[in-house]
Amino acid sequence: MENEKTHGKLDEMPEIARVSSKGQIVIPTDIRERLGIREGSVFAVSSIDSDMVVMKKVKNPVTKEDLKTLAGVKRAWNQIERGDGHTYTAKEFKEKLRKNQSKKV
Numbered sequence: 329m330e331n332e333k334t335h336g337k338l339d340e341m342p343e344i345a346r347v348s349s350k351g352q353i354v355i356p357t358d359i360r361e362r363l364g365i366r367e368g369s370v371f372a373v374s375s376i377d378s379d380m381v382v383m384k385k386v387k388n389p390v391t392k393e394d395l396k397t398l399a400g401v402k403r404a405w406n407q408i409e410r411g412d413g414h415t416y417t418a419k420e421f422k423e424k425l426r427k428n429q430s431k432k433v
Contacts, residue, residue: 372398376405400425 343356370388382401386394407413
């Protein structure tokens with residue numbers, strides 16, 4: 329089982345953030361600490377449908393693997409929206425993403 333302190337809980341209430349006039353969003357402190365986010369951290373950002381933004385902490389420069397992971401999350405969310413979703417632990421989900429990515433390479 330994955331460490332909840334490191335990865336958070338999927339059923340916990342999300343925190344609310346506002347967008348500033350410059351388009352900036354503050355990531356809550358506890359999330360920054362869990363993920364090791366510091367000034368200068370780099371993220372790949374994508375939108376899903378019309379109301380969701382997904383961010384993935386990536387290395388600088390961004391690797392193909394980072395972009396593939398983000399695309400996999402987007403595909404998974406689209407399945408959930410269609411009602412084709414399944415429930416996985418974070419560990420199972422990451423393993424499934426890795427398997428799907430290796431099939432496409």
